[in-house]
Amino acid sequence: METLANLESFVRSAETGSFSAAARLLALTPAAVSRNVAMLERNLGVRLFQRSTRKLSLTEAGERLLASIGGNLQALQSAISAVSSDRSEPAGVLKVSLAPTFGIGHVLPLLPGFLALYPLIRPEWHFENRQVDLIAEGYDAAIGGGLELTPGVISRTLAAADIVAVASPAYMAGRALPDSPEHLDRFDGIVMRGSRTGRIRQWVMQDGAGNEAQANISENIVLNDPAAMREAAILGLGVTLLVLPDVAANIERGELVRLLPDWYANAGPISLYYPSRTLMPAKTRVFIDFVVEAFQR
Structure with missing residues (x-):
């Protein structure tokens, strides 16, 4: 009868396509995972994976075994976990x-x-x-x-991750407040370039009545980190758009003021x-x- 360790190593390697990734999930070394899978193959007398330097891929026999195990391995793991969790402290x-x-x-x-x-x-x-x-x-x-x-x-x-417009009181001193997101281009802008897309992030804002307007932010300063954008705004370098939870404390302390308080952009949760x-x-x-x-x- 196969050990749970051999079956776990096989299933996690199949799910992740890598002995190394499976090892991280199972808190083992890649060599130990590889040995467990090799032992399972030897005991069954079939090859379960096609191995290359880049990835693992299941053989037809491996696909059949993975489908056959299905939720049975998870049920066994859950039973063991339930018993052990009753007697052990999270660690x-x-x-x-x-x-x-x-x-x-x-x-x-x-x-x-x-x-x-x-x-x-x-x-x-x-x-x-x-x-x-x-x-x-x-x-x-x-x-x-x-x-x-x-x-x-x-x-x-x-x-919630509502995007709001903020600037420092010192920067806004003597400047007329904007009355629409489209008028944010009247100020120096601090914007973010996405690390994945390489593009400047654009936002469409909305108010409580459901009206929408493009937030026109000038690209005077381009940064790639929200914390840096917040600090640049506190330093009085311009207007920026940031997630409200990230600037709420600064607004409360008076380091930043929220412009267009009725407007926000929905960045998802x-x-x-x-x-x-x-x-x-x-x-x-x-x-x-x-x-x-x-x-x-």
């Missing part, structure tokens, strides 16, 4: 990707309370402006906006993303529950 490295500005401003302050409840968890948090591949890169979770929902990844909404594996480590489960509850409050 281990918690690898999370976070959008820098939102993560530092709103998620990092939750960490002391989280670690007070779960002292055996060791956070490994990556603050980065990029779209990560949760499964292939071995992340337990990610927090940000617009992550592509690839197969095996689900999301929970944490907050800020969400918590995680692999939808039936067998979810206790460390990931308690992190998800803790963060979702905190943002609900």
Whole structure:
């Protein structure tokens, strides 16, 4: 009878197309995953993968085995997880990707309370402006906006991401306030160039009555990070468009003023993303529950 380790190594390698990616998911070395799969092939007497230097691909026999295992492996994993979670405290490295500005401003302050409840968890948090591949890169979770929902990844909404126009009081001193997003081009603009597209991000704003208007921002300063854009606005370098949660505290402190208070652009939600594996480590489960509850409050 095959061991659970051999079957897990086969299924995760098939799902990710890589022994290395499967190893990150299973907390093993790539060599150990490769040995487990080789042992399974030897015991079954068939080749399950075609191997190349770049990727793995299932053979016909491998495809049949993967289809046959189906949810049976997940059911077995769930049973084992349920039993072990009853007697063990959440522990281990918690690898999370976070959008820098939102993560530092709103998620990092939750960490002391989280670690007070779960002292055996060791956070490994990556603050980065990029779209990560949760499964292939071995992340337990990610927090940000617009992550592509690839197969095996689900999301929970944490907050709305309304884009608003802001500038410093010093910059606006002596200047007439704009009365429409189309008139933002009267000011120096601080804009963002997307790292994936290489293009300047454009926004269409709307008001409470449902009217829409293009936000015309001059491209006087081009940056690639929202935190840098916020600091540039605080320094009085011009007008910029940023997510409201990222500038709410600055507005409250009087460092920035919101222009066009009735207008905003919808950037979609800020969400918590995680692999939808039936067998979810206790460390990931308690992190998800803790963060979702905190943002609900």
